[in-house]
Amino acid sequence: MPKTIISVATTGAWPTKKDNPNVPLTPKEIAEDVFACYEAGAAIAHLHMRDDNGAGTMDINKFRETVKLIKARKDIPIVLNLTTSGAANASDEVRMAHIKELEPELASYDCGSMNWMHVAVFLNTPPFLEQLGNVMQEHNIKPEIEIFDAGMVYNALYYLKKGVLKAPLHFQFVLGAAGGMAATIENLVFLKSLIPSDCTWAALGIGKGHIPILMATLALGGHLRVGMEDNVMYGPGQLAESNAQLVKRAADFIRLAGNEVATPAEAKQILSITR
Numbered sequence: 001m002p003k004t005i006i007s008v009a010t011t012g013a014w015p016t017k018k019d020n021p022n023v024p025l026t027p028k029e030i031a032e033d034v035f036a037c038y039e040a041g042a043a044i045a046h047l048h049m050r051d052d053n054g055a056g057t058m059d060i061n062k063f064r065e066t067v068k069l070i071k072a073r074k075d076i077p078i079v080l081n082l083t084t085s086g087a088a089n090a091s092d093e094v095r096m097a098h099i100k101e102l103e104p105e106l107a108s109y110d111c112g113s114m115n116w117m118h119v120a121v122f123l124n125t126p127p128f129l130e131q132l133g134n135v136m137q138e139h140n141i142k143p144e145i146e147i148f149d150a151g152m153v154y155n156a157l158y159y160l161k162k163g164v165l166k167a168p169l170h171f172q173f174v175l176g177a178a179g180g181m182a183a184t185i186e187n188l189v190f191l192k193s194l195i196p197s198d199c200t201w202a203a204l205g206i207g208k209g210h211i212p213i214l215m216a217t218l219a220l221g222g223h224l225r226v227g228m229e230d231n232v233m234y235g236p237g238q239l240a241e242s243n244a245q246l247v248k249r250a251a252d253f254i255r256l257a258g259n260e261v262a263t264p265a266e267a268k269q270i271l272s273i274t275r
């Protein structure tokens with residue numbers, strides 16, 4: 001039976017307790033949330049940190065504390081995927097310091113710049129992308145190439161040719177962020193058509209696009225990402241009770257589709273993570 005990986009993006013940089021009181025913000029809350037998500041079927045945890053006021057931060061101490069809490073649970077071998085884009089004002093060096101030290105199995109690689117939510121520039125300069133790709137290779141970290149717009153796929157193919165990224169690539173199509181591609185099935189099918197056949201990929205729809213993109217991704221053979229980074233609602237007018245609730249629903253969809261939910265070990269094998 002085909003195996004489908006569930007990633008959970010527990011926190012992100014933006015949702016607050018006002019948006020949903022159940023979004024985990026502190027290292028302890030995030031770690032406990034990750035454990036519940038693992039029990040519900042998540043194989044990968046994509047993590048962002050918040051400062052003591054709840055704002056997105058790249059503070060290495062928060063990453064250290066959270067990763068330590070998660071790794072202390074040897075019975076929960078969930079794969080870690082740390083963001084490199086957790087605060088708009090972070091320098092290139094700060095965006096890489098935590099992954100050099102903590103060496104997660106995966107880290108996000110945002111393959112181009114864009115206007116973010118009509119308020120800011122999400123900056124990923126060519127020198128940063130080259131440096132980040134090289135750092136990830138040195139530390140044996142698999143890049144999860146986040147794609148918000150079609151041109152970013154072509155950036156990834158350029159860096160593959162240049163040796164900054166190594167095959168097989170793994171993509172995460174992020175649909176529905178204002179400033180990027182909308183969460184439509186047509187866009188998902190188009191993006192999938194652009195990537196080489198040896199690649200692995202996952203997709204998510206932000207907000208209202210969550211369920212349609214989840215179902216289309218399953219139908220197209222991709223992997224899933226759920227969580228409050230992307231979507232704080234369970235349904236119309238209904239806040240998610242927890243990230244685990246969203247993971248459980250994704251696991252139910254996977255089984256309905258006739259697939260199996262991948263374990264962390266299986267996820268590593270599927271993504272060619274060699275450690």
Ligand code: ZN
Binds near residue numbers: 009012046083
């Ligand atoms: Zn993220």
